[in-house]
Structure formats: structure tokens, C-alpha cells
Amino acid sequence: MLSGSAQYALRAVAYLAGHDADKPVRAVELAEAVDVPANYMGKILHRLVRAGILKSVRGMHGGFELAIPADQLSLRVIVSQFDHRGEGRKCLLGRDECSDDDPCPTHERWGQVSQKIDEFFGTTTVADLID
């Protein structure tokens, strides 16, 4: 369903949300917690920084912290940095011509399922990920 990077990002952000604010968490610690190669974790975190989802602090006692309150940060925002599901693409079969006006036979049936997915990612927040 989600790419590896997107899953790692969610796990990392969830870990951050479960920690004290104003106490940055280092990339290596996050990598350990998420079980991802440290260097790769760094890249993922940096992408989240550029997207404005995290703040980074360099130097000693540096690390990463949330730039947005956990309960205002939807999973969609995070996932969309890595996966591009549902951006412009709507038809299950990948038909170019398929639209609400000129639907393919399963357009409506799939639309209902697709909407459930969108709803989930749109309304679930990082706060919901904390144990």
C-alpha cells in the first residue's frame, strides 16, 4: 500500500510525536527506533524538513522535531512527500479518458473504496499513531 520510504517516514514522525517537544531527536536514534539504515533515515528526515513538516537543529544536541502539532498533521501530508497516489490519477484501470462524466464500468464502485482511503489518510493524524 505504502512505499517503504513513506512507512519509514510515518514511523519516524510517530516516534518524534511521542517525545518531549524542544528536545530534538538525532537521526541515528530515529534510525534505530524505526529500524532503517541511518544514512537513509537522514535523507527521509531531510525531505520532511524541506516540506516544512519537521524542523532540524544542527550541531551538538541537535536533531529533528515536529514543526506542526501532531494532532494537526495528517498522514496524507507525510505520505504525499514520497508516494503520489491519487494525485491526478483516479481511474483504477489507468484510463486517461475516465472521469466522472465518462466513467468506466467500475468507476463508482471503486470510487467508494477510493474515498474511504482518502478519508483515512486525510483525517488520521500523527497523534493517532502514538501508543
Add this chain to the structure above:
Amino acid sequence: MLSGSAQYALRAVAYLAGHDADKPVRAVELAEAVDVPANYMGKILHRLVRAGILKSVRGMHGGFELAIPADQLSLRVIVSQFDHRGEGRKCLLGRDECSDDDPCPTHERWGQVSQKIDEFFGTTTVADLID
């Protein structure tokens, strides 16, 4: 949501289902209908043959036809030849330890959505794809 190959396969099978049985359709015709490179279409069709979903006829007036009645052929069977969504993998976050017994915080919420998806692919048949 689906890989390119899976989408092509679905479109091709849908096209086949909309044609007379016992009249094989050539790979090039399918490729044109589906808008996929002809050689690549051939590969996809062959995979469906090996999976027992299609029958192939070689030589003049040859081509491909359904090996299973359209209304008994679920989308899941086709898609699973190319994508491996949901086979063993259940947790949205990709956690190894996550299970029904030891669930992650969104396990249930996501489980409901996930079940809708499974239901769709399991109960929708190729007959439903015909215009």
C-alpha cells in the same frame, strides 16, 4: 494503487471479455486497444496464460481468449499475478510486530479500510468491467 502491468492486464482482460468467445484476439489488437507497446503486451498476456487465466492459440487466426468465464474471474486473481499487495503484509506502517493481538494504534482503523479494498478486488469480476 495498481502497477502499470496490473492495469494493462485488467484492461486487456476486460477487452477480451467484451468479445465473442472462441474467437481469439491477437496480441497486437489487444495492445492497440489497451494502448501498450505490443511486445510488452505479449509478455503480460503470456503471464496470464501461465496463470491459467487465458488460453492462447498459436499460428494463423490465433490469439488469446479467456480460460475462465468473466463472471467467475475476480480482479484479485488477475492483479495478484503482478502486484503483491496484502500478501502477508498487513500493517500500514510496515511494523513486523504488528498483529491483531499486538496492534499498532491505527491497526483497527486501517483494517476497516483495508478490508474494503480486499472486498472490492475479491468480489468485483471481469464481467463488471464490461461497458
Add this chain to the structure above:
DNA sequence: TGACATTATCATGCGATTATCAAAAATGTA
């Protein structure tokens, strides 16, 4: 200032998916 910790960035390799090209095998037909 200088030493060090930590993120930011660049360059590269690996593997899977997607795609192309062409030769080989099978089948019907003249």
C-alpha cells in the same frame, strides 16, 4: 578560536519494474 557533533549534500551501486528488439517454435494453409 578550535574541537567536535550533527545535519546537508553529492556520487554511486543494486535490484525490480518497465520496455525494446529480435530470434525461435508452433500452427494453419496453399
Add this chain to the structure above:
DNA sequence: TACATTTTTGATAATCGCATGATAATGTCA
């Protein structure tokens, strides 16, 4: 038999996500 047609198969390339490693940039602290 010889030929045209069509699937089957293998070799190869392009592309992308995943991952690694090294180096640069930037901040803290003594």
C-alpha cells in the same frame, strides 16, 4: 513441403526506488 502468421522466449536497455558511503556545511561548547 513451403510459407505466412502468431505466440513464446531470451537478451538487453531505460528508469526508478532503495540503500550506502564519503564529504561539506553548520551549529555548540570548552
